[in-house]
Amino acid sequence: MPLPRIGLAVIGAGRMGRSHAQLIAAGAPELRIVAIGDVDGRAARHLADEIGAAAFADPLAAVSAPGVDAVLVAVSSVHHREVVEAAASAGRDILCEKPLALDLADTDAILAAVDRAGVRLQVGFMRRHDPDHVRAHARIVAGELGRLLLFTSRQYDVDPPPPAVLDPRTGGGIMLDMGTHEFDSARFLMGSEITEVQATGSVQLFPEVAASDDVDTAVVNLKFASGAIGSIELSRRVAFGEDVRTEVHGTAASAFIGGLPIASGSAIGWEGGIRWDASPPSTPRFAAAYTDQARAFARSIQCDEPVSPSGADGRAAFLVAAAADRAIRGGGTVRVAELESDRPAERLRPSPAVRRPATSGSART
Ligand SMILES: NC(=O)c1ccc[n+]([C@@H]2O[C@H](COP(=O)([O-])OP(=O)(O)OC[C@H]3O[C@@H](n4cnc5c(N)ncnc54)[C@H](O)[C@@H]3O)[C@@H](O)[C@H]2O)c1
Known part of the structure; x- marks a missing residue:
């Protein structure tokens, strides 16, 4: 008997969200994309129409929409924490793009939220599935x-x-x-x-x-x-x-x-x-890896098994x-x-110790 399909919300309809959604729709029968969320409502609508899903300009509404079992987080990295925390509190399993967060405090907050909620967190190091x-x-x-x-x-x-x-x-x-x-x-x-x-x-x-x-x-x-x-x-x-x-x-x-x-x-x-x-x-280059990481994520949910790579690997x-x-x-x-x-903010603070060479004429801006 086929296992039930996992209803997926894709949050982030930019470069990677679009690529994930297209690859999953074409090659991951374990998953059914039911919602696309992006603060850019037009981007969400455009991708949702292409995939045949509901569009949300409020990503937090998308993660808790009916029929959503799991969430793929493909928003800008600085916003991973807010989407992961919302998905965890809604009880959704999570496949989050890398890096988990931009500092250690946010990384640990993500791991704590997932732990508290008892949901799965797979990190998008897709090469492990290539x-x-x-x-x-x-x-x-x-x-x-x-x-x-x-x-x-x-x-x-x-x-x-x-x-x-x-x-x-x-x-x-x-x-x-x-x-x-x-x-x-x-x-x-x-x-x-x-x-x-x-x-x-x-x-x-x-x-x-x-x-x-x-x-x-x-x-x-x-x-x-x-x-x-x-x-x-x-x-x-x-x-x-x-x-x-x-x-x-x-x-x-x-x-x-x-x-x-x-x-x-x-x-x-x-x-x-x-x-x-x-x-x-x-x-x-990594089309099969992206598809296979999504399929592995879905099968872990279907079979109640741990995901890999884990949040600890992301940390x-x-x-x-x-x-x-x-x-x-x-x-x-x-x-x-x-x-x-390490403390938050410290890592990204400009340091006078950094030496910057002159930029060359090969720049493409
Ligand atoms: N695994 C890989 O090979 C790979 C490759 C490229 C990027 N990435 C990761 O994918 C993520 C997205 O990168 P991208 O290249 O698609 O960026 P992008 O800028 O093309 O797209 C990001 C999208 O997120 C949306 N967004 C921003 N904040 C949001 C929020 N709070 N809620 C909902 N939507 C929000 C933006 O409107 C945009 O549409 C990043 O974390 C990046 O590190 C992974």
């Missing part, structure tokens, strides 16, 4: 790579992010907005907590991020509790296309996840793709991102445990 990551993870867990030595990853975006994502006051800055994916991926694949970070960054693409004391290009070095090490590169924009590649190297074998469409030799990546294989992929990635952010500002090595005592 078929390529799932396969590599299974081989690592089976011991096929031997003892893990080294983690490397890069995340280069192609399009300028929406202003609310680029602005650290609403998006959290590059470490929380982009870095958290890598920090979660590192914890997931290496099976070990990140204990220390070093980081450097610069403003080369979007001069406006300098005004808000962020960077658009960054490199982070990691040390794991296991003794393994790692490095992560982040860029807000490269010309040729979204590029996410991850490697895990062990004593017996290496795992490579994601790759350029090149068999051998060198190539030039430019706007439109790689010169040797210029056809861009027909689906977004752990937050702490590493905040440590990397501190390392960019102050230099040197930052121990992740130091961030446990």
